[in-house]
Amino acid sequence: xxxxxxxxxxxxxxxxxxxxxxxxxxxxxxxxxxxxxxxxxxxxxxxxxxxxxxxxxxxxxxxxxxxxxxxxxxxxxxxxxxxxxxxxxxxxxxxxxxxxxxxxxx
Amino acid sequence: xxxxxxxxxxxxxxxxxxxxxxxxxxxxxxxxxxxxxxxxxxxxxxxxxxxxxxxxxxxxxxxxxxxxxxxxxxxxxxxxxxxxxxxxxxxxxxxxxxxxxxxxxxxxxxxxxxxxxxxxxxxxxxxxxxxxxxxxxxxxxxxxxxxxxxxxxxx
Numbered sequence: 001x002x003x004x005x006x007x008x009x010x011x012x013x014x015x016x017x018x019x020x021x022x023x024x025x026x027x028x029x030x031x032x033x034x035x036x037x038x039x040x041x042x043x044x045x046x047x048x049x050x051x052x053x054x055x056x057x058x059x060x061x062x063x064x065x066x067x068x069x070x071x072x073x074x075x076x077x078x079x080x081x082x083x084x085x086x087x088x089x090x091x092x093x094x095x096x097x098x099x100x101x102x103x104x105x106x
Numbered sequence: 107x108x109x110x111x112x113x114x115x116x117x118x119x120x121x122x123x124x125x126x127x128x129x130x131x132x133x134x135x136x137x138x139x140x141x142x143x144x145x146x147x148x149x150x151x152x153x154x155x156x157x158x159x160x161x162x163x164x165x166x167x168x169x170x171x172x173x174x175x176x177x178x179x180x181x182x183x184x185x186x187x188x189x190x191x192x193x194x195x196x197x198x199x200x201x202x203x204x205x206x207x208x209x210x211x212x213x214x215x216x217x218x219x220x221x222x223x224x225x226x227x228x229x230x231x232x233x234x235x236x237x238x239x240x241x242x243x244x245x246x247x248x249x250x251x252x253x254x255x256x257x258x259x260x261x
Contacts (some may be wrong), residue, residue, distance in 0.1 A: 003221070009117055009118070011117070043196055081232045082113055082115065082238065085113065085237075085238045086109070086111060087113075088113050089109065089124055089126070090109070090111040090126075091111065092148070093110070093126045093128070093222075096128070096135075096138045096146045096148050097128050097129060097130060099138070099144065099147050099148050100128075100130050100134045100135065100137070100138050101130065101145070103134060103144070104130070104131070104134055105136070
């Protein structure tokens with residue numbers, strides 16, 4: 001059985017984050033992605049499999065090659081997850097800024 | 107547009123970093139954290155006690171119109187370097203959030219701007235995730251799995 005992998009586990013790895021950044025600009029074949037890393041090809045393949053499994057990347061057959069695309073919807077979902085918490089802090093800091101600006105003019 | 111407040115939280119760790127650049131000179135930003143009157147204003151709580159020194163402690167309290175305490179929090183100050191650094195603990199009373207260690211770094215950027223970096227360390231990964239609202243993550247994944255299973259039976 002193939003257990004769903006944790007998306008946050010996936011993006012916690014620096015190599016996988018680098019892969020996502022790379023593919024974000026354009027769809028790439030596994031070979032082209034691997035050529036950007038010193039890591040052994042099978043290791044990169046494993047990272048790609050994990051990213052695909054948690055739907056951060058999607059595959060598309062293009063001739064003999066498989067191209068990897070970024071799944072923007074899923075990426076947004078990940079970013080949104082932290083958003084309410086970030087917003088809470090942002091609001092708090094905005095408030096501090098507004099209050100302290102008052103003291104500035106005094 | 108670049109966000110002014112940034113949060114960095116790696117999966118499986120029990121800490122997080124919050125950074126924010128302010129359109130305030132360093133002295134005013136620092137004052138927002140040490141002046142009881144000002145803290146009371148932005149925290150919307152009364153500062154019952156605040157000793158801005160190493161080994162000092164602080165207490166915040168918020169009461170409703172009937173005088174019932176609706177929020178109380180406090181901690182101990184472990185490091186106090188004016189306009190530079192504060193290390194303190196923070197604990198909310200009557201809340202299962204545990205004690206967190208907070209490291210505040212204050213930096214001057216220009217005459218009119220400054221930066222705050224907060225490193226918050228929780229007792230456990232679970233506690234941090236709960237505070238961040240990530241405690242719901244497994245539930246969302248499960249729901250997703252169920253939808254997927256259902257869709258595959260429809261196919």
